[in-house]
Amino acid sequence: MDKETLLEELRETCEQLGYSIRYEKGDFGGGHCILKEQRLLVVNRKFTIERKIAIVARALGELGVDAIYVKPAVRELIDAEREKAAGS
Numbered sequence: 006m007d008k009e010t011l012l013e014e015l016r017e018t019c020e021q022l023g024y025s026i027r028y029e030k031g032d033f034g035g036g037h038c039i040l041k042e043q044r045l046l047v048v049n050r051k052f053t054i055e056r057k058i059a060i061v062a063r064a065l066g067e068l069g070v071d072a073i074y075v076k077p078a079v080r081e082l083i084d085a086e087r088e089k090a091a092g093s
Contacts, residue, residue: 006078008054014079015061019046021073026061035060037068062086 006014016026024037028050035048035057046064048057062079066087070080 008058011079011082012054012058012061014076015058015065015082018065018070018073018075018079018083019061022065022068022070024068028057035064037064058082059086063090066090 019026022044024044024046026046026048028048030050033047033049035046035052037044037046039045046061048060052060062083063086065083067090070083075083
């Protein structure tokens with residue numbers, strides 16, 4: 006699966022959980038939040054696609070995707086990022 010497709014799959018997974026992704030510029034990494042009852046995942050738009058994928062996957066790992074269907078390749082990525090975060 007190419008990187009653009011993978012990022013799109015991650016975006017669709019976010020939507021299944023009720024989150025939307027916003028790509029913004031600034032001095033921040035990224036993560037999930039709730040703003041005025043809107044569930045958001047904010048990602049720095051200046052990051053490489055690899056970093057964007059890692060941030061979204063890690064956020065999904067924190068939110069939990071066990072209750073929804075996620076394609077196996079996407080689930081593997083989310084699980085790998087969750088393990089990296091636990092090891093940090």
